[in-house]
Amino acid sequence: MRILKTQTLRGPNYWSIRRHKLVVMRLDLEELIEKTSDQIPGFYDGLIKVLPSLIEHHCSRGHRGGFLERVQEGTLMGHIIEHIALELQELAGMPVGFGRTRETSTPGVFNVVYEYVEEQAGRYAGRAAVRLCNSIVETGTYAIAELEQDLADLRDLYANAALGPSTETVIKEVEARKIPWMWLSARAMLQLGYGAKQKRIQATLTQNSSILGVELACDKEGTKTILADAGIPVPKGTVIQYLDELENAIADVGGYPIVIKPLDGNHGRGITININSWAEAEEAYDLASAASKTKSVIIERYYQGSDHRVLVINGKVVAVAERIPAHVIGDGKSTVEQLIELTNLDPNRGEGHDNILTKITVDRTSLAVLEKQGHTMSTVLPAGEIAYLRATANLSTGGIAVDRTEAIHPENIWLSQRVAKIIGLDIAGIDIVAADISKPLREIDGVIVEVNAAPGFRMHAAPSQGLPRNIAAPVLDMLFPPGTSSRIPIIAITGTNGKTTTTRLTAHLYRQTGQVVGYTTTDGIYIDEYLVEKGDNTGPYSAGVILKDPTVEVAILESARGGILRSGLAFDSCDIGVVLNVAADHLGIGDIDTIEQMAKVKSVVAETVKAEGYAVLNADDPLVAAMAQKVKCKVAYFSMNPDNPIIIDHIRRNGLAAVYENGYLSILEGQWTLRIEKAVNIPMTMGGMAPFMIANALAGCLAAFAQGVDLELIRRGIRTFKPSADQTPGRMNLFNLGDYHVLIDYAHNPHGYQAVGGFVRNWEGEKIGVVGGPGDRRDEDLILLGQISAQTFDQIIIKEDEDTRGRERGEVADLIAKGIVRENPHICYEKILNETEAIETGLSMANQGSLVVILPESVTKAIALIKPRISN
Secondary structure (H helix, E strand, C coil): CEEEEEEEECCCCCCCCCCCCEEEEEEECHHHHHCCHHHCCCHHHHHHHHCHHHHHCCHHHCCCCHHHHHHHHCCCHHHHHHHHHHHHHHHCCCCCCCEEEEECCCCCEEEEEEECCCHHHHHHHHHHHHHHHHHHHHHCCCCHHHHHHHHHHHHHHHHHHCCCHHHHHHHHHHHHCCCCEEECCCCCCEEECCHHHCEEEECCEECCCCHHHHHHHHCHHHHHHHHHHCCCCCCCEEEECCHHHHHHHHHHCCCCCEEEEECCCCCCCCCEEEECCHHHHHHHHHHHHHHCCCCCEEEEECCCCEEEEEEEECCEEEEEEEEECCEEECCCCCEHHHHHHHHHCCCCEECCCCCCEECCCCCHHHHHHHHHCCCCCCCECCCCCEEECCCCCCHHHCCEEEECCCCCCHHHHHHHHHHHHHHCCCEEEEEEEECCCCCCHHHHCCEEEEEEECCCCHHHHCCCECCCCCCHHHHHHHHCCCCCCCCCCEEEEECCCCHHHHHHHHHHHHHCCCCCEEEECCCEEEECCEEEEECCCCCHHHHHHHHHCCCCCEEEEECCHHHHHHHCCCCCCEEEEEECCCCCCCCCECCECCHHHHHHHHHHHHHCEEEEEEEEEECCCHHHHHHHHCCCCEEEEEECCCCCHHHHHHHHCCCEEEEEECCEEEEEECCEEEEEEEHHHCHHHCCCCCHHHHHHHHHHHHHHHHCCCCHHHHHHHHHHCCCCCCCCCCCCEEEECCCCEEEECCCCCHHHHHHHHHHHCCCCCCEEEEECCCCCCCHHHHHHHHHHHHHHCCEEEECCCCCCCCCCCCHHHHHHHHHHHHHCCCCEEEECCCHHHHHHHHHHCCCCCCEEEECCCCHHHHHHHHHHHHHC
16 A cells, blocks of 8 residues: 555545544555455454454444454455554544545545544554554564554654643633634744734733733842832842852841742742751752853742742632642652652653643752752652652642632732732732631731742643632633624635635625725735735635734635645634535546535535525525535525526525626515616626626625625625726736727636636627637546637637646647537637737737637736737
8 A cells, every 4th residue: 555645634624524633645555456354364363453442443333343343344445544543543642533535536546534633643643554554464463562653653743742731721711612723833822813803822921911010020029029019928038149148148038947049030940948057058049040041049038838829810819729849658668769650650740741740850959858858769758758859839840739729818819919910910820828828928927929920720720639720711701801702704705717706806895894804816815905925825824814914804715626625724614605606627636526526625615604604605506506405504595597496485485695687786685675786887797798797796795795794885895896907817807909809817617618708799799719728627628618619709719828737738729629620610710829829819810899808828928918909
């Protein structure tokens, strides 16, 4: 077996609307296409020996062991690879369950689709599954060491990509509230929400966090000074920078016991507490100085009591935890070293911040703390006796947390909330040393020792003992107060032809509301009519540019076939999903071989519309109209025929529609007919002569109306939207050259040719066509282009694209000519393969009143050939 291609999907997609994280692996079974699993000697036994846990896979049988039954009876290798890729991820701690395997039109080649949690791990699992199966086929087994290495690699990939515990806590709440989120490209920032409704967060710093407050919290001495001035109980202390200042500093704070710590330290680094001698003080000074960027060291009086962290969010205390330093408890028979090893076996302990607790590590500080208690690593502790390994209670050094939220005294709550306000932090972690947090600090000589910006959430969300607290909820209540939205309106537009024009029109209609509109097209990314990035921008990357922009209030996103197949949609849901049409274009590319499969690709946009939104569907296209059966949202139809049975039935049910009736574009809402404007007065319809442009206008107007744009604004917008070569290059650009006219359009498939033909056939003068087609289309599609050309034009020039897309030069022209002759053997045509030469020839043939229609590969070049003739 051989992997031909691997794609990673990240949004609603062809395979699943609900499951966004999927790997699509294109797998060539090679010689195994002829063999099912039951025909491979020893395969079943080898598989269950290596992966006995596959017994839990139900597969289509719907019961435990169902998949293995399929293997025993005989199934193809692609199906087995799917299940192994899922199982390897499960064994590595990543719960997944969705998979699909489908054969492509290429014999022996399958699309193996399976879910992932972490992208790189998901792709690795597919490669490992193929290796494992190939090995069992060839040798009857897969080395256990190889399997263990695969699982270790998968765990490493998962761990390396894992969110920090605080970020993960926030994201779980974000997803529970269905707030969209995405990574930004710098400083590990997360964006919550879309466009102008977005908020940004970095761990537990938010965009509301005051830089002054953060800077003050990082200045421990400055914090202590400002709190002391406000009457807050803080430790007596001083700051020194040289060892020869230490003796006087100890005297200034009242003598031993003392605490020495770096001025700008964090995570407990460089801190030594309960110092009772000069020798200890000297050593502690060196430790603190080394951990301080500024070499400034704080000398404080040591206060007896437990270490508490009080979490204040948006001015309110939301959680309190008592932090207990890393320690072990004796059992009467094990050494301290052995007890540490046993403690670290706790599955809740991991490296750094990757788990609820952190493994205890032994270093010089740990040994010093032990020595102070009269112990060494070889000491056998009596049963129940505690030996501390750290002086400070940070979780990052192996400490534990006990929830004390219900125990804190109301006065201490008031004091903590006041402290957060004084420092100026929206999220603050306040460290309190107190013998009993349930009593006022002033009564028990308790003090506030530090105020932390960006405090960790781990100790509150998953305490070692006590009730976990949902501390992410108040963060999101602060960022998105009740009643406020995290989303901007998203209108997604797809179809075979007309997408760009309809996208631009819809954006123009929305701009009448005064909102900032961001939109993506095959021409570029635009925000408020300014070009952000030129080029074909109809995929998830370009949509992401719009959705990340904090100025955008409405997003209009052209969503093409390629992006949907390649990565899925960039958004989890949209408010309006427009499907214009489905035609035979790009078939045979990306394993989409039939028009029905193409309709399924386009339907992803309609099926992603939220329940209260609208799928705007073309009632004149049976494949599009049928999408109404799949969607979970409301449906609005548009049609060129007011007597279309779908429209009549829909209106009878008080549905919403847009139709072309009696020369008007009209909205039908129940029994009401709301006329927008006569087609002849709408510039984009070419005086009412371009039926497919009328259909595009209906779709755009209906999308805007369904989303609540005022009808009068729609009328104003439709009258003022004037497609031009500058605004919509290649979309029905009509040039008046005096004696004759030239039409340039990017039509490149049969449906597009038919659409242009609807306008051309209304032209009263001679009609000359300069036609061609992309080389990667099917033979029958190119022949059909010729037939349509013969039905549309009086004279035809066949040219070819510069990029023949894998065909021999002249092959495309021959197929188009074949279609022309099949339709009309007597029509006048010639082949001029060079596009520039073909255009020049077509222009030279024009007579008074002629229409020259150019369907180019390069719209820009074609327009450049026309413009000099206009000026002349």
